[in-house]
Amino acid sequence: MGAASLALGTGMAGGFGVKPALAQDLSLLKGSGDVVVCTWGGASTDTMKEVWFEPFSEATGINVTSTSVPDIAKLEVMEGMGNVEWDLLDAEGTQMELAMQKGLLQPIDYDMIFKIVPREQIDPKVIKEYGVGSVAFSTVIAWNTGLFGSEGPQNWTEWADTTRFKGRRALYAQPRPSFEIALMAAGVPPEKIYPINIDDAFKALDALKPKIDLWVEKTSQWGVLMQNGEVDLMGSSLSRTLDEKKRTGSIDFTFNQSIVEQDYWVIPKSAPGGANAQKIIAWALMAQGQLAFASRMPFNVANTSIYGDIPKEMQQQLPGYPENAARNLQIDQAWWTANAEQVRLRWLDWMSKG
Structure with a gap:
């Protein structure tokens, strides 16, 4: 040619x-x-x-x-x-x-x-x-519209509120972005997340863990879980959440406190x-x-x-759209790289304890 x-x-x-x-x-x-x-x-x-x-x-x-x-x-x-x-x-x-x-x-x-x-x-x-x-890519707060309509949780603290928002919760089974999610759920402002205090992160995870019904091993699972109605409140990938929202309208989400990597x-x-x-x-x-x-x-x-x-x-659906970017948290890859091995070993032990 x-x-x-x-x-x-x-x-x-x-x-x-x-x-x-x-x-x-x-x-x-x-x-x-x-x-x-x-x-x-x-x-x-x-x-x-x-x-x-x-x-x-x-x-x-x-x-x-x-x-x-x-x-x-x-x-x-x-x-x-x-x-x-x-x-x-x-x-x-x-x-x-x-x-x-x-x-x-x-x-x-x-x-x-x-x-x-x-x-x-x-x-x-x-x-x-x-x-x-x-x-x-982004991880966003998403919810089942059959339970919550368009009025789902607007931050991770609300997402973790099992009294106000009753439902089955799922997160990605990795320390990143579970650390960030748990800390924000505990009330830490996004701008105060880094540098992460690892002890504080696991303390926040300890409080959140009993509320999690499913730890998702692969991001490809999100679409199936949403389609089957197996979970109601998710920290899920934006792309798979949008797919399901467009396909059935059964899922909605917010860019508030979304996590971008x-x-x-x-x-x-x-x-x-x-x-x-x-x-x-x-x-x-x-x-x-x-x-x-x-x-x-x-x-x-x-x-x-x-x-x-x-x-x-x-x-308007892009993480970098000005209105969305103003509400997100950017993953600090330098911090994660410096602490990856220490976090990995402790995370595996923490997850193994059920």
Whole structure:
């Protein structure tokens, strides 16, 4: 496929009016072979395939397959055995930091990327030596509208009030963001959460634990639990909550005290398709694809040039929409990276006690 076709043949812009990158630059992305992308599954991965991976394959000749779930411990084993199966990961910020510390990543090729995507379009906060922003996702307070209508809990303290809000509660079975949720439920203001006092966090969790009916092991479970009406009050992912709200109206939520975490594209140090992974990153950061993704999924993206072109109703569902951003808590990935091992061991012991 010629360079002009690379620029214009994907149809990703879909009439949104975003100017494509210079056609001659995109010839840098042509190639061959395979690349394996490890993502989190669900609707977000389906959308990535449709607006990023499949058009990339068609335009460049590089075959893309996806798998799940990003796991740094597993990546470390792969590297140790000399058999890395992943070429690109959509890693949480804390996962990226941990993988960096362990020497498991290769640097991002910004010289190549910025020939495809103007540097000034990318949020400088998500440009890191070993990772570049993919998406930022939210955990929100959600509830069963059959029980509470549109008047569900508006903060985590209310969410934990079993007298006012009677129902089955579920949280993600990980210390992050359970620490933040428990502390806010105990009345700690969001701006006072960090640095977290670990003893205080477990004390708050001790108070919250008897109220939790289900600890969700995988984020993919949220949709099924909502669809089956198995839980009534959730600290669930925004994307899966919105899916169910649009599908049936049985779930509603608030952006108040939502918890936002940044993900990054990272490339394993020994990735067999590492060069192709660099090309996928450049392609995914282009304005056309970023706009197509952000117009369909409630995630912040790295290319800030597209936000004015997102349909208004979708803008209002994004964590970064000004009204929403003013109400959220941003995960402090530096704190979590510094304390990850200490917290992990204590968390496992705490969870094992029932």
